[in-house]
Amino acid sequence: MTVRRTPARRRAVRRPAVALAATLALGAGLAAAPLAASAQGGHGGHGGHGQPHDRSLRVATYNLSLNRAAEGELRADLATGDDPQARTVAEVIQRADPDVVLLNEFDFDAAHASVEEFRENYLEVPQGGADPVHYRYAYTAPSNTGVPSGFDLDNSGAVGGGNDAFGFGDFEGQYGMVVLSKYPIDTRNVRTFQHFLWKDMPGALLPDDPSTPAPADWYSPEELDVVRLSSKSHWDVPVRVGGRTVHVLASHPTPPTFDGPEDRNGRRNHDEIRFWADYVTPGKASRYIYDDAGHRGGLKPGERFVILGDQNADPLDGDSVDAAIDQLLDHPRITDPLPTSDGAVEAAALQGGANTTHQGDPALDTADFADTAPGNLRADYVLPSKGLRVRDAGVFWPTQADPLSRLTGTYPFPSSDHRLVRVDLAVR
Template identity: 35%
Template sequence: MATYDVELSRKGPGLMLRDITRDDPQVVAITQVVTHLRPDVLFLQGVDYDADLLGAKALRDQFGKGGLYYPHVFALPPNTGIPTGLDMNGDGRLHTPADAQGYGKFRGASGMVVLSRWPFGDARDFSTLLWRELPEATLPEVNGQPFPSEEAQDIQRLSSKGHWVLPVQHPVKLVTLFLFAAGPPVFDGPEDQNGLRNADEIRLWTHLMNGKLGPMPEPPFVLMGGANLDPEKGEGQHAAIQALLNDPRLQDPLAQAGPTVDWREPTPGDLRVDYVLPGIDLKVTDAGEFWPKPDEPAYELLAKKDIKASRHHMVWVDIDF
């Protein structure tokens, strides 16, 4: 199983699909990485959503040209670009990308998709959960008043993009995926609106496992996606991701691993922000992040003509059922 933020989102609807069908160099590079590693279940972020999943299926078909075909494709509408009509970030303006439920220039921007060799069961979608409805939510304030306003907090969803609970019907055993892509804990002010939201997006999984968001799915399960938060470096509420990584119900096969994204310019540089965390009852046989060194043959998959597949690198875990 693997998670991979491919950063394929474009500036408007339909543009990602256009680039995929034109064999855009970034698409070619992403295809090379995916078909090199060949995960059985692949969770992608940074893929623009459309109602008929034309973009996701076109990307799937690109992988098929490399001999890797996924019969099953799953995606739900992300919160990105959903208009609110309110000033959601306190900058005094309306109808900007930051005033949507999740930052986005259009509905469906930078969404999530799952590709699988095996069929899916019925999904649970927590993407519409209001931030203030999360148990023990920490909402931003300025001088003791809700930020940016009480009206904004009344409609603000927690998920920047989405939180899904998705069963995969593996032939040996059904395994449930906990999937998400949290927003960045930066680009805000002293109220730390984005930092607090990012932390609560991560904490949602602890509340789910504690039974505070309805029935907890039966194990086994695997939590994976983009937390947008390093346990130690960069900005953000580091305690949130540290608590998740230390949860006794999860195992972190890459606890001693390095970064998963190279945000070199500007700062903060290389950070670990992408995770695959299997439940403690699963047998992990191998794990890694695809970040080949310049002297390794696979390095050319990331560096041909200076075109990178993504600043993020695929994180994967092998599980033996």
Template identity: 40%
Template structure:
């Protein structure tokens, strides 16, 4: 059968990225205040990283905003005063489409989670946080975000996941009946690119540390990763916050984005869920664990506090771990990928080091920006 090439509409190349931007503070409103004017040195360096990489779609983890969702002005000011103005010699960038989802962080649970007889933050939050919206995430895009079709699993209870990893005997029956699975949110957000649409699958699972022998955080991280896989698998038990059953349509392209707080080779997590996710048949294998995994030159020269087994070129965190992921579905063409971690001789290294050349979290972030260039298959026009 011949193809009408005049009817085939090519889709543009997209750069999709994630950055844990570390714009969170235990004091509510403090980040909003810092963003309310230009000139903050650390925020300027963070913006310069984004401007240098120029992502088309970007997930920013640990960006404080109202826990019920929406922008209190902080994201608008970050875009206005920092991204829309050249920083550190870089080129300005504009994101006309933005989304601030609701979050479980700092949302006080109706049950006493830690069993100390009191309901107090952060330990009794649905997700760890000193105020509602602490450690939230936001999405920025050059392409339209179809907000009326967003699906989320913020309120799914942990005990509702079949074969879950809830620690035996740690949570009271009252706590188990109230505790949600997602520590922030699990989100499907449609992005419109010309004639085509794909889904962003976003999450920021809890870190698998700060645990006791019950390993509640490691277990929750495992099941938050499993929830991502269950959404991809369209599992029958799923009901989203909007009351719709199931997960992702099997024919819908997607990009999974997040600081997953999990490393396949190192760290404290229960790696089975991450392994299943990275090797999922619908996830692009070359990007997940192949020749196109995002890499940097600068990471190779970093010496973390602990000896690691993983490939240093793939690290995205100052602890020497690969924690941050951009995972396109297998139906994307993947053209390139990378981690913004400048080499020792790169003039942009000043964005991650102090005046003595030492890499510190408070210079910009303890994470590095990860990006992947993708292209959707061409489509036939109507």
């Protein structure tokens, strides 16, 4: 989902089986055996830009808005091999050619058929003159979106619908996530946090009912016993890059809007972002974080990681609570590569509106939202640990004079209102 006040605006060659896993805690849809050969990727191997044992790794996040209004609709669209939007977002990925990419807003299905269709019918087929891209490894798992809570979480007086699900969605798995990788995914050591309860975060910004004197009482005690922190999920997906492990920390926090004075979505967005800040902080995670298999703690000191996803938070503009994203941008273990594009600068100038009042540098914007409010924002992030050296970074947002601007376009967008963000790293 996206940070905006207005409604959403959108609308081969076969190869051996790959590792595709479902949530380990549920034990469902276990992974097929990964290929024995390690996938090098288009940016792998010994690089000439670093030390002899450095290995280049391009990591990207892309909210490709590949969601649909009904369960099964995405799979049906992708099966044709001729869906215009899918062809367009596939070409964006082909031209960026990341080694590891997180896809946000990709509807989940338990059979993982949509992921297979997207790879085989779109990514592995040349799109618009671009070279095909092959991802031997993939990870996807259930999302909290559309999962009924059984409670009236929005206090509307009725139970049911997306607002009363554990994460907003009209069906289970809508707006899900996928990690694609050219390098092997260590599926045995993937950790998911789909079921982690919001109340179990110390100092959680639980929403308050402003009509009562009691604090943090929007949710009843019975509701707090089931309300989950993640609007989709949080995943720790270890990827083997040469002899090293890089933890891909994937998530997609809820937009900090579509609520009322209780600000339940803004507060949840803040704490979903805080989860990763605590997870990578030695000592903090061990106090309270548990995964879906019941294991406790976070990353150890010195472990390499990249935090990926549409965080739905801009450090200076939009509706975020207390600069929520600064919990990551100012973290002592995290580097902000500050990826930019000329296309974002051009779009802010041409569109005007809310963009003229923004405090942030428009070159950093990653999402083209409504011109009235909130305007274009920096919402999507690739944030590596300081043990990974940044070589380059950028946002796929061409200027209108660039022929590739046909892939991003203007509203109604041919691809997504978000832009692919990538960072090139040296892993040693």
